Amino acid sequence: MLQANDPKLKSWIPVAKDSDFPIQNIPFGIFKTKDEGPRVGSRIGDMVIDLNALFVLGYMANLPFDSEDFKTEYLNNIMQKGKEATRDLRNRISKLFREDFPDLKNNEQHVAQVLVDVKEVEMLLPIYTRDYTDFYSSEQHAYNVGCLFRDPNNALLPNWKHIPVGYHGRASSIIPSGVAIHRPKGQKKGPADEVPVFGASTLLDFELEVAFFTYQGKPLGDSITTQEADDYIFGMALFNDWSARDIQGWEYVPLGPFLGKNFASSLSCWIVTLDALEPFRVPGPKQDDPKILPYLEYSGNKHIDIKLEVLIQPEGGEENLVCTSNYKHMYWNMNQQLAHHTVNGCNINTGDCMASGTISGPEEGQYGSMLEISWKGTKPFKMSDASERKFINDMDTVIMRGYAEKDGVRIGFGEVSSKLLPAK
Numbered sequence: 001m002l003q004a005n006d007p008k009l010k011s012w013i014p015v016a017k018d019s020d021f022p023i024q025n026i027p028f029g030i031f032k033t034k035d036e037g038p039r040v041g042s043r044i045g046d047m048v049i050d051l052n053a054l055f056v057l058g059y060m061a062n063l064p065f066d067s068e069d070f071k072t073e074y075l076n077n078i079m080q081k082g083k084e085a086t087r088d089l090r091n092r093i094s095k096l097f098r099e100d101f102p103d104l105k106n107n108e109q110h111v112a113q114v115l116v117d118v119k120e121v122e123m124l125l126p127i128y129t130r131d132y133t134d135f136y137s138s139e140q141h142a143y144n145v146g147c148l149f150r151d152p153n154n155a156l157l158p159n160w161k162h163i164p165v166g167y168h169g170r171a172s173s174i175i176p177s178g179v180a181i182h183r184p185k186g187q188k189k190g191p192a193d194e195v196p197v198f199g200a201s202t203l204l205d206f207e208l209e210v211a212f213f214t215y216q217g218k219p220l221g222d223s224i225t226t227q228e229a230d231d232y233i234f235g236m237a238l239f240n241d242w243s244a245r246d247i248q249g250w251e252y253v254p255l256g257p258f259l260g261k262n263f264a265s266s267l268s269c270w271i272v273t274l275d276a277l278e279p280f281r282v283p284g285p286k287q288d289d290p291k292i293l294p295y296l297e298y299s300g301n302k303h304i305d306i307k308l309e310v311l312i313q314p315e316g317g318e319e320n321l322v323c324t325s326n327y328k329h330m331y332w333n334m335n336q337q338l339a340h341h342t343v344n345g346c347n348i349n350t351g352d353c354m355a356s357g358t359i360s361g362p363e364e365g366q367y368g369s370m371l372e373i374s375w376k377g378t379k380p381f382k383m384s385d386a387s388e389r390k391f392i393n394d395m396d397t398v399i400m401r402g403y404a405e406k407d408g409v410r411i412g413f414g415e416v417s418s419k420l421l422p423a424k
């Protein structure tokens with residue numbers, strides 16, 4: 001067991017029972033305050049830990065980090081130091097805040113410099129991502145989309161159970177939780193339209209996804225195997241991969257998603273390390289019908305049990321739960337995605353973002369997009385204020401939350417929340 005994952009650990013910082021951030025989590029993020037600019041933080045309970053302050057006060061001695069790794073706008077610097085270094089960093093933070101470790105706890109002046117109430121911070125985009133890849137790895141989602149647009153008898157395309165299908169997305173429009181987006185405009189051609197029309201998307205959707213972020217990979221030409229993949233994955237976050245279904249439907253042939261996808265993807269601000277999620281590993285589905293190619297085979301449990309939910313909150317109204325799903329429902333896991341991504345020699349870099357694809361569970365109520373929830377608009381979702389949703393309305397806020405829980409330890413992500421504003 002990793003030292004910082006011990007379920008018996010308790011912190012001297014109070015942690016509410018249903019908090020996403022017990023001492024076993026120790027996520028990483030970038031925050032700023034009224035008086036000071038961006039720096040690296042972690043979190044326990046409702047306290048943000050200023051890692052730059054910890055460094056300046058000498059609590060990071062004998063770790064391979066410098067001042068510029070913590071007084072910085074992105075986590076890329078600490079990620080650049082690799083898995084062992086970030087694991088040691090997480091262990092050090094865990095130790096400093098353990099109930100039975102007095103050094104920092106008993107130094108009131110230092111505590112005041114190191115801890116900031118979460119209400120007083122602004123969370124920023126945590127990672128600089130140069131390349132963003134979006135997969136399509138939930139079987140139920142691929143099946144549902146196949147049923148909606150093709151034929152229930154041939155819902156999965158012939159390649160789907162052989163290849164972790166994906167495409168290269170747009171990294172520049174990955175934005176942190178809390179940043180509103182505008183309804184995108186573009187070309188659309190509905191079934192009744194003779195020619196394409198230009199206008200605001202009327203079929204604006206969320207996609208419930210989880211993203212992982214990579215350490216520096218291998219040189220161009222080399223590949224990462226499924227067994228090596230864990231060493232190249234830093235951590236994970238919640239990801240709302242916004243989609244304009246009408247723009248997407250007209251443009252995607254033959255080269256795939258473009259303007260229907262690249263206008264925004266919203267990211268939760270705390271990166272939960274893969275280390276913190278190790279206790280929640282579960283087996284994945286059998287992949288022997290058809291049998292997968294050897295380079296995609298893996299051993300051990302590589303799926304992760306993460307409970308996920310999506311809520312829609314109209315302006316001034318209450319949150320409506322529209323979906324509960326789970327990351328364990330993936331057909332292809334991260335190790336397979338990374339092995340596939342690099343099998344041709346494609347290089348990955350520190351901070352690359354790889355998203356799961358919409359995560360739909362096997363039952364109704366577990367579908368991870370409005371496209372599926374409203375079954376292409378034929379089954380509108382009834383909101384608590386008696387209004388209906390086929391897709392997302394202007395001024396709706398879409399909220400995604402997620403956490404893993406086992407043996408009385410809950411490791412959560414917080415939330416990714418973003419409001420949809422009218423088209424500009």
Ligand code: MN
Pocket residue numbers: 134207209241355357358
């Ligand atoms: Mn997506």
